[in-house]
Amino acid sequence: xxxxxxxxxxxxxxxxxxxxxxxxxxxxxxxxxxxxxxxxxxxxxxxxxxxxxxxxxxxxxxxxxxxxxxxxxxxxxxxxxxxxxxxxxxxxxxxxxxxxxxxxxxxxxxxxxxxxxxxxxxxxxxxxxxxxxxxxxxxxxxxxxxxxxxxxxxxxxxxxxxxxxxxxxxxxxxxxxxxxxxxxxxxxxxxxxxxxxxxxxxxxxxxxxxxxxxxxxxxxxxxxxxxxxxxxxxxxxxxxxxxxxxxxxxxxxxxxxxxxxxxxxxxxxxxxxxxxxxxxxxxxxxxxxxxxxxxxxxxxxxxxxxxxxxxxxxxxxxxxxxxxxxxxxxxxxxxxxxxxxxxxx
Amino acid sequence: xxxxxxxxxxxxxxxxxxxxxxxxxxxxxxxxxxxxxxxxxxxxxxxxxxxxxxxxxxxxxxxxxxxxxxxxxxxxxxxxxxxxxxxxxxxxxxxxxxxxxxxxxxxxxxxxxxxxxxxxxxxxxxxxxxxxxxxxxxxxxxxxxxxxxxxxxxxxxxxxxxxxxxxxxxxxxxxxxxxxxxxxxxxxxxxxxxxxxxxxxxxxxxxxxxxxxxxxxxxxxxxxxxxxxxxxxxxxxxxxxxxxxxxxxxxxxxxxxxxxxxxxxxxxxxxxxxxxxxxxxxxxxxxxxxxxxxxxxxxxxxxxxxxxxxxxxxxxxxxxxxxxxxxxxxxxxxxxxxxxxxxxx
Numbered sequence: 001x002x003x004x005x006x007x008x009x010x011x012x013x014x015x016x017x018x019x020x021x022x023x024x025x026x027x028x029x030x031x032x033x034x035x036x037x038x039x040x041x042x043x044x045x046x047x048x049x050x051x052x053x054x055x056x057x058x059x060x061x062x063x064x065x066x067x068x069x070x071x072x073x074x075x076x077x078x079x080x081x082x083x084x085x086x087x088x089x090x091x092x093x094x095x096x097x098x099x100x101x102x103x104x105x106x107x108x109x110x111x112x113x114x115x116x117x118x119x120x121x122x123x124x125x126x127x128x129x130x131x132x133x134x135x136x137x138x139x140x141x142x143x144x145x146x147x148x149x150x151x152x153x154x155x156x157x158x159x160x161x162x163x164x165x166x167x168x169x170x171x172x173x174x175x176x177x178x179x180x181x182x183x184x185x186x187x188x189x190x191x192x193x194x195x196x197x198x199x200x201x202x203x204x205x206x207x208x209x210x211x212x213x214x215x216x217x218x219x220x221x222x223x224x225x226x227x228x229x230x231x232x233x234x235x236x237x238x239x240x241x242x243x244x245x246x247x248x249x250x251x252x253x254x255x256x257x258x259x260x261x262x263x264x265x266x267x268x269x270x271x272x273x274x275x276x277x278x279x280x281x282x283x284x285x286x287x288x289x290x291x292x293x294x295x296x297x298x299x300x301x302x303x304x305x306x307x308x309x310x311x312x313x314x315x316x317x318x319x320x321x322x323x324x325x326x327x328x329x330x331x332x333x334x335x336x337x338x339x340x341x342x343x344x345x
Numbered sequence: 346x347x348x349x350x351x352x353x354x355x356x357x358x359x360x361x362x363x364x365x366x367x368x369x370x371x372x373x374x375x376x377x378x379x380x381x382x383x384x385x386x387x388x389x390x391x392x393x394x395x396x397x398x399x400x401x402x403x404x405x406x407x408x409x410x411x412x413x414x415x416x417x418x419x420x421x422x423x424x425x426x427x428x429x430x431x432x433x434x435x436x437x438x439x440x441x442x443x444x445x446x447x448x449x450x451x452x453x454x455x456x457x458x459x460x461x462x463x464x465x466x467x468x469x470x471x472x473x474x475x476x477x478x479x480x481x482x483x484x485x486x487x488x489x490x491x492x493x494x495x496x497x498x499x500x501x502x503x504x505x506x507x508x509x510x511x512x513x514x515x516x517x518x519x520x521x522x523x524x525x526x527x528x529x530x531x532x533x534x535x536x537x538x539x540x541x542x543x544x545x546x547x548x549x550x551x552x553x554x555x556x557x558x559x560x561x562x563x564x565x566x567x568x569x570x571x572x573x574x575x576x577x578x579x580x581x582x583x584x585x586x587x588x589x590x591x592x593x594x595x596x597x598x599x600x601x602x603x604x605x606x607x608x609x610x611x612x613x614x615x616x617x618x619x620x621x622x623x624x625x626x627x628x629x630x631x632x633x634x635x636x637x638x639x640x641x642x643x644x645x646x647x648x649x650x651x652x653x654x655x656x657x658x659x660x661x662x663x664x665x666x667x668x669x670x671x672x673x674x675x676x677x678x679x680x681x682x683x684x685x686x687x688x689x690x
Contacts, residue, residue: 072475073540098538130416132602133570193443194542195418195535197574225478225581225624229542232567233574257477279570 001184002063002094002119004032007056007086008048011068011079012041017149017255019044021096022067024178028157034061039078053089063092063119065181073098073122084110094119096177098191121177122188124200131198131237133279138208139334142240143218143289144272146262148227148255150248151291151318152218153179158289158318159244160215162327169212173204175234179217189219190230197230201237211336216240222271223263224254232275239280242330245269245311248291249303265310284333287326288315346529347408347439347464349377352401352431353393356413356424357386362494362600364389366441367412369523373502379406384423398434408437408464410526416571416601418443418467429455439464441522443536466522467533469545476543476582478624483553484679487585488563488634489617491607493572493600495593496636496663497563498524503634503663504589505560507672514557518549520579524562534564535575542575546582556681561585567616568608569599577620584625587675590614590656593636594648610655629678632671633660 008022016023026033026046035051038044051059064086066079075097083093083101087110093101101107101118111118141159143152156172156179163170172179174186187200205214216238220227247265254260263271269285276283288307292300300317307315314325353367361368371378371391380396383389396404409431411424420442428438428446432455438446446452446463456463486504488497501517501524508515517524519531532545550559561583565572592610599605608616614630621628633652637645645662652660659670 098540130571130601133605134602190538190540192539193535194537194539194575194578195443195572197539198571222577223623226475226543227540227578228581228620228623229574229576229578230539231574232577233539233572236570236573256475257479260478275573278568278573 002181003092004063005034005061006032007051007053007061007064007091008033008036008046008067009064009079009082010036010038010042010044010046011066012039013068014041014043016044018070019046019068020149021069021178021181022046022065024153025065025067025181027154028182034059039082053086053091057090061091063094066093066095066097069097075099075101075104080104080107083107087111087114087116090114090116092117092119094121094181096121096181096188098122121180122191124187124192128192128196128203129199130195131202131233133198133236133239135239135280136202136207138214139212140205140214140216140238140240141242141244141286141330142216142235142238143244143246144231144235145218145221145246146223146265146268147221147248147251148224150246150251151289152246154291155244155246155289155318155323156215156217157182158323159326162323163213163215166327169210171212171214173214173216175201175204175217175219189234190227194229197233198237201234205238218246221254221268222275223268225260226256235272235276236279240276240283241280241334242284242286243272243276244287244289244326245272245285245313246289246291247307250294265307269311285311285313286329286333287313287323289323289326290315290317292317292320347526348437349408350379350406351377352396352398352406352409352436353378353381353391353412354409354424354427355381355383355387355389355391356411357384358413359386359388361389363415364391364413365494366414366523366526367391367410369498370410370412370526372499373527379404384427398431398436402435406436408439411438411440411442414442420444420446420449425449425452428452432456432459432461435459435461437462437464439466439526441466441526441533443467466525467536469532469537473537473541473548474544475540476547476578478543478581478584480584480625481547481552483559484557485550485559485561485583485585486587486589486631486675487561487580487583488589488591489576489580490563490566490591491568491610491613492566492593492596493569495591495596496634497591499636500589500591500634500663500668501560501562502527503668504671507668508558508560511672514555516557516559518559518561520546520549520562520564534579535572539574542578543582546579550583563591566599566613567620568613570605571601580617580621581624585621585628586625586679587629587631588617588621589632589634589671590617590630591634591636592652595639610652614656630656630658631674631678632658632668634668634671635660635662637662637665
């Protein structure tokens, strides 16, 4: 996939959530991240060494990742100029924006001149099919959320890691550009043609008969008026046996929509279960994953207590506590049994 | 838009629902439809004169409409061959399939040689934005359904016509290729990039302050596992004040999915109302539109009685009875009042 190591471009971001691509790659592939580049006005910082393109090349970097994003995935002229300079300095360029590098003639020219490549990570496969909702073998867990950017990908990756540590087969299935960068595979579900949302998910999580789990990365929220269609198609295509609800306590409003409140946990969980039953009537909720990175210890403990009380489910911040209580609940709910194994095969 | 009159191509269709594009154009723009062309094996018939491409040109036809569709919108080699022959005979070619005419080099060459045009009706605008769910002025009615192809477009067009006959301003807002052919405008909502579903609907039904209604064409069904994401994004983007539920009594299974039952009317209606409240808490259901074209008079009357009993709403087959009881309910629910007018302005 992408030639590493990487230089992470933070643009002129002022909002920590807008650099979630750069932050996610750094968190989950730290060995591949050499440095960061910030434009004037950028007020966020990943703590990596700041580098010019030439310095990054000297240190061995092979690809510039455009690691900031805006609603709508617009590729601005400032970023195009930066990408041309990076190519001229000797770096490939990767982007997860909706607007594609390959659609800008000056970038295609610069890449050709330099003998380097442009990677548009949000380009879906061309041969997708519509979903069919037919049950398929295997076990699937989907992370769902009260909002965008509340930690669905992080929770999914922790669940994958801990299931593997427990000796089970488990595979993270990426549905967003950051997850694809981390996993090296997946489909950017918000970029597929609308008719193919559920079909694309059926494709990235096909039948499996090894008894292992697919951990499917959720997107958006059924309660986000911009993106709920994506979330519903993803839910139907995933046919999850288990769902984990993700949430960031203290968030003031739905991402990008000042004045619009988040749903409460119990309402959000119930809506996801009701919708999920269309393609998997046996779906069960097995836990709540909170992103408590902005909270102190006392507030964190209280947030977890409230979430457990309101949902009746084990609750953790997976980056702080790991996911053991959720894994325990999952394995309790889906104990291998002769009946289950014969259905799955 | 498309130069008329048209020759309607039925391909080798054997399923009446698969030629809904051709049938819809004939129903709503009969004056523009000169003839039909059927390939070997085609067992459906619109009752138009059969014509070769040369005969159609002699009779004055200017555009061939590929009027049959399959799941996934695939443009097969047989249709490409036909389209080349049509161009060589002197006809423009229009298609509502996902796979585009303009992506086939032989068609582009043939069109260029002939000085004619290719129209890909399922191409969304390039500059869509994500939706924001912010309330906007004006009144909107959305048709929703138990399944695909149950009469949402027909019901919408009848409602537009009868509201206008009642002296109100009303505009059909097309969201599918057939509706776009009929209206001459709209966005093919199932073909937009998934992130932009609700934003595309916000765009085709912007704020209006004349007191009139936008009648927005629904797509798919919240209960169809292939397409529910499209239906939900459309519902959120439409912010409907009123919904009309559409259904075809006697349908054996969800479109394209043998063995999967349709939802009952009350369940389907409630799910749509719950989901619609995210962007319009005041949404009200005002009627049920049945497609009873396969029923006899006794069965039809019984189907209408049952639908009225199960939903508590006025029910009609709009193509047989018109939509007067639904219009009456709509105007009763949304009586102009000084308060409402001041909110809208």
